[in-house]
Amino acid sequence: MRDSFAIDLLGWYDRHARALPWRIGPADRAAGMRPDPYRVWLSEVMLQQTTVAAVRAYFARFTSLWPDVQALAAAPDAAVMAEWAGLGYYARARNLLACARAVAAQGGFPDAETGLRRLPGIGPYTAAAVAAIAFDRPAVVVDGNVERVISRVFAVHEPLPRSRPQIAALAATVTPQDRPGDYAQAMMDLGATLCTPRNPACGICPVIAHCEGRRAGIAADLPRKQAKPAKPTRRGVVFVARRTDGAMLLERRPDRGLLGGTLGWPGGDWSETPAPAHPPLAAQWTPLNTEVRHTFTHFHLILSVQIAHAAPDAEPDSGTFVPDFAPRSLPTVMRKVWDAAAPHFT
DNA sequence: TACCCGTGGGA
DNA sequence: TTCCCAAGGGT
Incomplete structure (x- = not known):
């Protein structure tokens, strides 16, 4: 019913997708190529609360040192911690290694959300993202970008994090069965390049016709967020x-x-x-x-x-x-x- | 459920 | 300078 949203977004993605080292672009995907689940998983873990700019060099080093999940699983703990140094949130590195070892022991990555979700360091977002991007499963992928886009498109007034269940439900109504991997990445690209936290580029937005927040003139003020306490x-x-x-x-x-x-x-x-x-x-x-x-x-x-x-x-x-x-x-x-x-x- | 857990860049 | 925040997960 909301298919026109996904169609408009995917049309834009076909023309403006960012080229990223872990990504298979829309044209190659249409030709039948699929990304390496190992690289998708590694990039998603690195990108948790972390910018693309910060991840690039780490992703290049990790994939150079450890080209596949078996190689990473065999790496010493200290080597992985040393390579992760500077990227932050170090529990990710410990879970990364635990996950690699579990996956290597299983003979490969689970190809659906439920199996991925059981692995260490893979939560609701990453399970959905890997299922969609690596395996083209129609998973509902909700990250910070999607929260922002959905909050604006549907003019969600409830502040985060209370609005999360509502946002997830709304996101599900616009997630297509067709091209779920491209769609997930299109939402990220839209959030990262146009539907940005400050000064969103509504003038060139491919889904402006669907945006209730823009129509009400409040897109830039969404999503509302609960105030954070001061740091001691x-x-x-x-x-x-x-x-x-x-x-x-x-x-x-x-x-x-x-x-x-x-x-x-x-x-x-x-x-x-x-x-x-x-x-x-x-x-x-x-x-x-x-x-x-x-x-x-x-x-x-x-x-x-x-x-x-x-x-x-x-x-x-x-x-x-x-x-x-x-x-x-x-x-x-x-x-x-x-x-x-x-x-x-x- | 809240809180804990890094970092660097931009406004 | 200070604040915000970026593809969240664990507990």
Whole structure:
């Protein structure tokens, strides 16, 4: 009944689809080509709450190092964590590896939503997206783009996240049985390039005739969103020790919680009222006169940095001296600490 | 159900 | 500077 919406959107997609490394374009799809489910899955996980621009380089490196799911499944945990460093939301990397191993053991990806949904790191969105894009299943794909487009097309006044069930129901009414993979990607492209959060390009929108929000003059104000609480500021201390041979004292964080499973500098707790921190090593510690600032999803962090030169036979209370230290293998906040400390070791 | 979980770019 | 936010999932 709402087929004309999908037809108009797909007509636009046929002419304006973005070329992306993990995508099979509409012309090739029409010729019968299908994308590699491994690449679709990998890209979807990387793209969770992450921009296309940030994902490109990581996707290229991952697919170069691990061309298929069997190769990724065989990779060491530390190698995958190191390659993911800087991309954020590190639970994704741990789940990625767990998922790859499960898929490799099963002999391949499930080709439908229900089977995909059981895999680690694959939630409602990613299951639907992989089912639609890789296997042309008519799954209802709802991500942030779709929420925005649907909110505007149907003039949904209810604010997010309360409006999610309503949006999903409305999205289902316009999802076609024909070309579901192209349709899902067309919705993403529309949301990313025209139906943007600010200053939507309604003047050149292919579905403006269907847009109730535009007709009411409120498209740019949708979707409404619940106000977010302000971020508190936490403080902490980190210790950067360099051994005479160049090895750096690093510590792998526990799998759970903030920066779970990543490598970093030993230090105290991060809190609005941190307890005094104990150095991981007996040495002469010198404070840097500059602090490191970083903002996480739900708090600001100010780190003070202590540095020391460690003896060749130094035995740390916590952490391990890493001889072939690569700053790129650290999450961004820890790399910022390195950038502040490194000049003092030269 | 809320809350936790990164990062970099743009306004 | 500060805030928003981008192809969400786990608990």
